[in-house]
Amino acid sequence: MPKINKTRYAILGVLNIAPGSGYDIKKNCDRGISYFWNENFGHIYPVLKQMEKDGVIQKSVEQNEGRPPRNVYSITQKGKDELVDWLMRPIEPTPQRLELMLKLTFAKMVPVEYTLQELERVRERHSKSLECFRKVEEEYSNNKKAREDKGYPYWLSTIRYGIYDAEFRVRWCEETIERIRAYNAGSEDV
The missing domain is CATH 1.10.10.10 (Winged helix-like DNA-binding domain superfamily/Winged helix DNA-binding domain)
Structure with missing residues (x-):
């Protein structure tokens, strides 16, 4: 096809x-x-x-x-x-292409501090996105005309997806940063 x-x-x-x-x-x-x-x-x-x-x-x-x-x-x-x-067609599976995951897979080739700085930068970007999504959700939810539109529950669902995704990515970055730091400090709990 x-x-x-x-x-x-x-x-x-x-x-x-x-x-x-x-x-x-x-x-x-x-x-x-x-x-x-x-x-x-x-x-x-x-x-x-x-x-x-x-x-x-x-x-x-x-x-x-x-x-x-x-x-x-x-x-x-x-x-x-x-x-x-x-x-009305079924949704086709879409393979992900995440540059961050690709780079992290081979990150042992670069200084640890560079990788940690990059993860901090990515975490910050997702934190800002999360803030923006929450603001849009609040504005949209408080808009009476928007709530009366038949598309409201669908559009709101896409915003909630953005919120959940950004929350996950922030949390994942934080855990990954901690894991890399612990490993490089010689911790057994990685």
Whole structure:
């Protein structure tokens, strides 16, 4: 079975919420799904071109005084049908590619202090993400209009996933740092 380009479905999902330019799509991905799904302009624009050819989106050109014309894309009925069809398919397993795990596997080749500093940096990044997820959850949960939207329990579930994932990664970094320090101090309890 050929590999399906999931960028297509991320774009269809974003455009199903609201029409937008390639820039708007990227901004909405960054704001709404970036903690579990990453898209970049290098993926978005070629896929938009193909999607327009396939008839799942349509493009209109907005003229703005004093600025270049802006391409605005919107989802077609064919695109909505394709999005629903994809949403109804079973989720495919996705192999993880975690650079941190790859580097940690071979870390004995570099100074221990470097590895510990890197783990501290990673822990700090996940702590900041956790803080951000909790803030978004609070804002979203306190927004009456958002709570009335039929998508609320689904969107809230993705935020909770981000919170649990960040909590796990912070805890894992802390345990790993302690384990490496204990081992290098000659402790038997590793």
